[in-house]
Amino acid sequence: MDYLGEFEQIVLLAVARLGNDDAYGMRIRREIEDRAGRSAAIGAVYATLDRLQSKGYLRARDDDAGGRARRFFAITPEGIDALEAARDLQARMWSGLRMPLKRPGRKT
Amino acid sequence: MTPPPLARRLLRRLLPEEVRDVLLGDLDEEFERLVVPSRSHRRARGWYWSQVIRSLPGVIRLRAQAGRRRSGPNEPVRPGRVLGQFAADFRYGLRRAMHQPSLVATVTLTLALGIGATTSVFALVQIVLLRPLPYDAADRLIAISEVDTRRPNSGGTVSYPDFLDYRAQNSTLVDVVGYSGGSRNVTGIVEQDRVPMTEVTDGFFALLGVRPALGRDFESADMRDQSPPVVIVTDGAWRRRFGADSRVIGRTIGLSGEPTTIVGVLPRDFEFPLRGLAELFLPIRQTDSQRGRRYMHGLDIIGRLRPGVSPDQAAADLDVIARRFASIDPQYHPAARASVMRLADQVVGSVRPILIVLLGAAAFVLLVACANIAGVLVARGASRLYEIAIRSAIGASRGRLIRQLATESLVLAIPGGVVGIILGQWAVRLFVTSIPRAQRAAVPHLTSISIDPVSVAVSVGLVVVSVIAFGVLPACQAARDGDRAALRARGGLDARRVRLQSVFVVAQLALAVVLLAGSGLMSRSVYRLLGTSPGFEPEGLLTARVNPSFADAPRVTAYHQKLLEQIRALPGVTSVATVSQLPLSGSGNSGTFKVVESAGKGEGSIQQESTAAIRTISPGYFAVMSIPVRQGRGLSPEDRRGQPLVVVVNQTLAATVFDGRPLGQHIVFPFFDGRPAWEIVGVVGDEQIASIDRPMSPVVYFPFGQALNGDINLVVRTTADPASQIRSVRAAAASVDPSVPVYSAETMASRLSDSDAVFRRRSVLMLVGSFAIAAVLLAAIGLYGVLAQIVSSRTREIGVRMALGARHAHVARSILARALVPAAAGLGIGLAATVWLSPALETLLFGITPRDWITLGVVSAFLAGVAALACIVPTRRAVRIDPVVALRQL
Numbered sequence: 001m002d003y004l005g006e007f008e009q010i011v012l013l014a015v016a017r018l019g020n021d022d023a024y025g026m027r028i029r030r031e032i033e034d035r036a037g038r039s040a041a042i043g044a045v046y047a048t049l050d051r052l053q054s055k056g057y058l059r060a061r062d063d064d065a066g067g068r069a070r071r072f073f074a075i076t077p078e079g080i081d082a083l084e085a086a087r088d089l090q091a092r093m094w095s096g097l098r099m100p101l102k103r104p105g106r107k108t
Numbered sequence: 109m110t111p112p113p114l115a116r117r118l119l120r121r122l123l124p125e126e127v128r129d130v131l132l133g134d135l136d137e138e139f140e141r142l143v144v145p146s147r148s149h150r151r152a153r154g155w156y157w158s159q160v161i162r163s164l165p166g167v168i169r170l171r172a173q174a175g176r177r178r179s180g181p182n183e184p185v186r187p188g189r190v191l192g193q194f195a196a197d198f199r200y201g202l203r204r205a206m207h208q209p210s211l212v213a214t215v216t217l218t219l220a221l222g223i224g225a226t227t228s229v230f231a232l233v234q235i236v237l238l239r240p241l242p243y244d245a246a247d248r249l250i251a252i253s254e255v256d257t258r259r260p261n262s263g264g265t266v267s268y269p270d271f272l273d274y275r276a277q278n279s280t281l282v283d284v285v286g287y288s289g290g291s292r293n294v295t296g297i298v299e300q301d302r303v304p305m306t307e308v309t310d311g312f313f314a315l316l317g318v319r320p321a322l323g324r325d326f327e328s329a330d331m332r333d334q335s336p337p338v339v340i341v342t343d344g345a346w347r348r349r350f351g352a353d354s355r356v357i358g359r360t361i362g363l364s365g366e367p368t369t370i371v372g373v374l375p376r377d378f379e380f381p382l383r384g385l386a387e388l389f390l391p392i393r394q395t396d397s398q399r400g401r402r403y404m405h406g407l408d409i410i411g412r413l414r415p416g417v418s419p420d421q422a423a424a425d426l427d428v429i430a431r432r433f434a435s436i437d438p439q440y441h442p443a444a445r446a447s448v449m450r451l452a453d454q455v456v457g458s459v460r461p462i463l464i465v466l467l468g469a470a471a472f473v474l475l476v477a478c479a480n481i482a483g484v485l486v487a488r489g490a491s492r493l494y495e496i497a498i499r500s501a502i503g504a505s506r507g508r509l510i511r512q513l514a515t516e517s518l519v520l521a522i523p524g525g526v527v528g529i530i531l532g533q534w535a536v537r538l539f540v541t542s543i544p545r546a547q548r549a550a551v552p553h554l555t556s557i558s559i560d561p562v563s564v565a566v567s568v569g570l571v572v573v574s575v576i577a578f579g580v581l582p583a584c585q586a587a588r589d590g591d592r593a594a595l596r597a598r599g600g601l602d603a604r605r606v607r608l609q610s611v612f613v614v615a616q617l618a619l620a621v622v623l624l625a626g627s628g629l630m631s632r633s634v635y636r637l638l639g640t641s642p643g644f645e646p647e648g649l650l651t652a653r654v655n656p657s658f659a660d661a662p663r664v665t666a667y668h669q670k671l672l673e674q675i676r677a678l679p680g681v682t683s684v685a686t687v688s689q690l691p692l693s694g695s696g697n698s699g700t701f702k703v704v705e706s707a708g709k710g711e712g713s714i715q716q717e718s719t720a721a722i723r724t725i726s727p728g729y730f731a732v733m734s735i736p737v738r739q740g741r742g743l744s745p746e747d748r749r750g751q752p753l754v755v756v757v758n759q760t761l762a763a764t765v766f767d768g769r770p771l772g773q774h775i776v777f778p779f780f781d782g783r784p785a786w787e788i789v790g791v792v793g794d795e796q797i798a799s800i801d802r803p804m805s806p807v808v809y810f811p812f813g814q815a816l817n818g819d820i821n822l823v824v825r826t827t828a829d830p831a832s833q834i835r836s837v838r839a840a841a842a843s844v845d846p847s848v849p850v851y852s853a854e855t856m857a858s859r860l861s862d863s864d865a866v867f868r869r870r871s872v873l874m875l876v877g878s879f880a881i882a883a884v885l886l887a888a889i890g891l892y893g894v895l896a897q898i899v900s901s902r903t904r905e906i907g908v909r910m911a912l913g914a915r916h917a918h919v920a921r922s923i924l925a926r927a928l929v930p931a932a933a934g935l936g937i938g939l940a941a942t943v944w945l946s947p948a949l950e951t952l953l954f955g956i957t958p959r960d961w962i963t964l965g966v967v968s969a970f971l972a973g974v975a976a977l978a979c980i981v982p983t984r985r986a987v988r989i990d991p992v993v994a995l996r997q998l
Contacts, residue, residue, distance in 0.1 A: 025134035030142075043119075043163020046131050047170045054173065062130070068137060071130040 004086045010036055011048045012057060012083055015073050024070045025049070049073060057082050109144045111136060112153045115160040122167050124174035135159060197512045201519030211488065215481050216524040219574060221882050222477030223528025226570055228535040229470040229875070231563040233463050235553045238562075241452050242377055242552065244317025248413040249451035250422060252284070254405075254430055257443040265405045268394055270433065271309065274409065274446070277429045280422040281411040285312040286392070288407050289383050293657055293849060295362035297349050302655055302851040305339075305363075305388035306380065312389075313340075315412050316380075322346075323357040323372035330371075330391040338391065339363065340372035345387035363388070364657035381455045382408070384549025402433075403440035403700070403778060410451055423448045440700075455552055461951050462872055468948070469623055469876045474574065476619045476883045480890050482578035483612040485517065486605055487897055510583045517579025518572075525571035529564060543871070544862045609894045610930040616887035617934020618941060621971055623880035625942040628963040629949055629956065630873035636955035637866055642691060643795030643804070644733035649856035650830035651690055652822045652837055656848045661816050667845055668812060668820060672726060674840040675824060680833060683825045685729040688722075688817040691795050692863050697722045701808070703765065704774045704785050718765050720757070720806040721797050722777075724817040729809070730756075730792055732825050738762075740771045740790035748813030756790040761806030775808070786810075801865040801954050823856075830855040869952055884971065887934070888978040895927050895982035906986055907994020916987040923983045931975040935968055942967075 004012065014031040015023045025046060032040045052058045057079030061072045075083075116132065123131060135156070143152045205212050240246040252274065253264030266274070266286070275284040286309045294303045310331045319325065320340060330338050339361070341350070350356045360367050368390075380386065392407075413422055426446040433441035449457075496509060504512075540554055548554050656667045668686065675684045689697060702717045729735075730742045738759060747754050755775070762770045766788075774785035794804040826833050834853045841850045860866065899906075906919055946958035956963070 025131060026138045029134070030138070041162035041166060042131060042135050042159055043166030043170070045166070046127050046163075047166035047173070050127065050170055050173050054177070068133045069129040070133060071127075 003089070004082055007040075007044070007048055008052060009083070009086055010038075011045060012052060012075065012079055015058060016075050016080075016083065020072065020074045023073045028073070052079070055082075109140070109149060109152065111139050111156045115157050119160045119163065119167070122164070122171070124171050126174055127170060193508075193511070194515060197515035198519060200512070201516035204516060205519055211484065212520060212523065214484060215520045216527060218477045218480050218886060219521055219524025219571075220527035220531055221886075222474035222574065223525055223567060223570055224531035224535060225470040225473040225879055225882070226467075227529050227532025227563065227567040228539065229463070229466045230566055231532060231536045231560055232539070233467055234560055234563045234566070236456055236551055237460060237463060239553055241381075241455060242379060245412075246452060247450070248415075249316070250281075250411050250413060250419050250448045251451050251454040252409045252411055252426060252446060252448050254444055254446050256441060257445060264408075266407050266409055267402050267404050268392075268399060268407060269402045270405075270430075270441075270444075271407050271409055272399075273433070274411075274426060274429055278411070278422070278425050280414055280417045280425040282414055283311050283315050284409055284411040285309050285315045286407040286409040287312060287383065288392070289386065291655070292363040292388065292390075293365070293655055294349070294388075295365075295847070296367075297361060300847070300849050301349075302653065302849050303345070303349075303387050304383070304385040305390055306383040306386040307390045307392045309392050309407075313374075315410070318374065318378055320372035321375040322354060323370070325372060326389075326391045331393055333393050333395050335393065337363070337366050337368040337393075338371045339368045340374060340389040341370060342374045342387050342389075343376040343378065346373045349387075363390070364655070365659070379549075379552060381550050381552045384551075385546060402437045411448075419448050419450060458868075459551055461948075462868060465626070465872060465949060465952065466875055468945075469626060469879045472619045472623050473879045473882055474570065476616045476886050478574050478578040479612040479615045479619070480886045481520075481574075482581055483609045483616075483890050483893060485578060485583075486581075486609050486612070487893065510580065513583030514575065514579050517575050517583070521571055521575045521579070525568070525574075528571075529567045532567065533564075539871075539875070544867060547864060547867060606894065606898060609890075609897070613887070613890045613894050613930045614934040614937065616883070616890045617931060617971065617975070618938035620880065620883040620887040621935060621938025621967060622941050622945060623876060623883045624971065625938075625946065625964055625967045626949060627873060627877040627880045628967050629946060629953060629958065629960060630869055630876060632956050632960065632963055633952065633954040634866065634869045634873055637800055637869065638861070640796075640800055640955070642800055642860065643793055644691060644735050646856040646860050648826055648830055649733075650822075650824040650826055650833050650837065650853065651856055651859065652824075652834070652841075652850050652853035654820050654822065654841060654848050654850055655818055656820065656845065657818055664816055664818065665813070667848070668726070670844045671820075671822075671841060674844055675822065675837055678833070678836050678840055680826050680828045680836075681824055682827055683728055683732045685732040685823050686726040686812065686820045687729055687823060688724040688819045688821065689797075690821045690823070690859070691733075691797050692800060692859060694798055699777050699808075701775045701777045704776055718761075718806070720761055720808045722808055722810065723797070724810045724812050724815050726812045729823070732823050733795065735795055736793045738791045738793060740788075742790055742792065743809065743811040745813070747811035751814070753784055753786045753814055754789045754811065755786045756792055756809040757788055758792055758794050758804070758807040758809075760794050760804045761808065762791045764806060780815075799865045800860065800863060830857075865954075869954065872952055884974055887971075888974050891927060891931065891975055892978040892982065894930070895923065895979055896985075898926050899923060899982045899986045902986070903989055903994050906989050907991045910989065911991035911995060919987050919989075920983050923986045924979055927975065927979045931972070935971060938971075939964060939968065 010032055011028065014028045014035070017035075018027055018031055025042060028049070029040055029042055029045050032038060032045070049058060049060075053060055053073075055078075057076055058073045059076055061074070063070050063072055116136075119135075120128060120132060139152065139156055143155050147155065241249070243249060252266075254266045254270060255264055265288075268286075271284065271286045278284065288307050289304070290307065291302050291304045294301055308326070310326055310328045313319065313325050321343065323340070326338070326340065329335055341356075346352060346356060350359075356370050356373065359370050361370065362368070374389070411422065413419065423446065426448065430441075430444040430446035433444045499509060499512075500506075540548065543551075543554070654671070656664055658664050658667065672684055672686070675681060698719055698721045700717050700719045725743065727743050727745050727747070730737060737756075739762070740756075743754070743756055757770055762768055766773060770788045770791060773788050775788065776783050776785050792809070795807070796802070797805060797807060822837065824830070824833060824837060837853065838850045841848065861870075906914075909919065942964065943959055948958075950958050
């Protein structure tokens, strides 16, 4: 299984948060902007969605809601595995570290 | 409120189809629902634009991912696959080529010609023009010249005091150094000889960034008048004259009688093309009189720019210094101006136009070769239509077919390319060795020519470009035909293909016209140049130099007299004389003189001064050279020391300074001690002193008896071949004084034909001429090929016509008509291109204008003749078609 890149993780999490009926391009972009405080270009979001889809972590479904073409995304079991693996990896790397981390060169 | 249309269109254009609508829809929705209500219009539009622009990297990724999906189900493209295809195509091309030896031979020969020509000329360009001079930071070296706007013929050189002023007062240069040339009799070595040398000021080698390979550089102590004489020798002289002996440092040799210590040997790669033949470098040991004589110009100076200073800034700086000379020395620097050019420009300035013309000509040959091969390949494409159609039918895309055909062209091109590159490198060497030594030494890097990686790389690039030029166009054509050809019969004549081939023939003919016209212009120039009278009779004349360098005048006089007697007594010699500098050997010594009004109007009232070349001659000079005496008398043996001082002037001087009546006038040259006045007693016809392609210049001839000169050039008129007299002249000179070497013995005729003026043009003529011949041949073959194909494809039709009663003349006419259009078009375009391009040759032409209609007429007639010849065989084949045989093919 591939490791997820940071932005891939963010996009995947946004899809998971929004749920099956709400996860389409514009909402995903908003979610990232609101939650992560990070402005993302729609092109970048779509490129990542496309990539996640080709990795099998997302499924897409096209729907005409209110006359406008929308592509809804849903996370697959593989996607959930990948997210969990990513979180586990982080947890393993964090565990045992005393908080807050000691900063170099600063006397307290 | 709608999104900005331009931004939206841009995004729509770039997005891959799969996501286009949903992505744009999402963006529009957000824009309308969320952005517009919360912001001003302007900021909303700004938001949209920023989304579009920031999305571009993502869009590119989307396109790439979409493209990959299309190329195979979930299979990323590996470079290996393309390479594998290439290898397969390559092998296929190789197999095909093996079955077509005649095609391979044609393409190889043609391409080798084109690549060889271009490679050789480019190798020269790379070595001479592009490679920097062999000095440290050579781009910061400048040549400084001083001209005086009120003194014509002031040559750009400076006087020693001028040099010191430039050096001390400038603020833009690291340093300024000077050099001047000459030669010395070298004794104390195995073979004594007259050797060219260069005198340099202190800091000369340091400025160039050159350190001696052995020994030391000059020091300022070496530059003083009384310091012991020292010399630095070049690597070449060290090897040739001193057997590459490392113990040469400290050895003493005689330089024109002065014992001189060798203190250094220059590194092997050192060269100084401005004094290319110099083997010795001596310090200029300035004397008091040198320091004082501001009028004595003769020093060339070069400077090194300080970092960040442009040549223009340096020129402005130095010009300020030059303008000050007028107040210090109003007599000899009334309007001195300094100017600078990059040293590299001074060194290669004269060869640059030649090389550029040659490069253009070579590029034309390559173009002709490519057009020719393209024509062949287009013709060959016809026989492959069936194969291409099948490939296309079983799913090969257009791009794939073009790739395959281009790869096959590459296979065909490789042998020609390799042969061409080898041929080119070899031709460069051949060409360089054919350059007379003096001219070769004046061009940087030529003496150590070697295979140059840059020029080889460029040649390889040329091969690739040629493949694209001649291979891809026919491939596109064939691939396009392939789409439609599946249902068509094989091998039929396609009008479009013939048209394309004809276009290539037109291009070849046009290029051939340009090359042929260029060489025609050059050959007429060379012919005119050699036909120009130099003002004397060069045939049957032997020239040689001696330089007795005796300190006392009576000895020189006695030597001179005995030498003339001995040589005159030789069998086969009709007359002999001497001159301080031979004609056609550069402008040489010149001086400024003033006319002194004779007694009537009072001594000393001075007219404006003039400059003239100065020659010292022995009495028989004019007779030996067949220079006519136009007014008064020539110089006689009676014109010697103690007699009234007399000179003879040439017609140009008589006409420009004295309105044609100079006899009895007196002139004064400041460089003679005591400034005596010389009476003009005769006017002689002009002789060409500097170079045959220049206008005549004013000359003053002094009698040897009254103006001794150590430089003695013999001119010997012989009855037999002058070259056969060299040995006896040497022997005669040795019998007078064995310590004085005779050197540069050469016939005047070969001096003339080896002179720079003739050589420059002859070399261009040789190269452009051979390029032109190649181009004409290729064009003729191309025209022949097209016609032959037309005839063979029309065999049946012609057979039918003849069976129905068409006469031979009709058939021939209809075939010739097909040749007429491309031939006429080629000639027309070629002539137009020539008229447009030929001014580039202007500097090389002599006695004709670049748009010389006679040349153009002859070239057109010649090419028309060649085209007619190319038509003969196919036309004859057409008229000889037997209707019975032809009809049976139906």
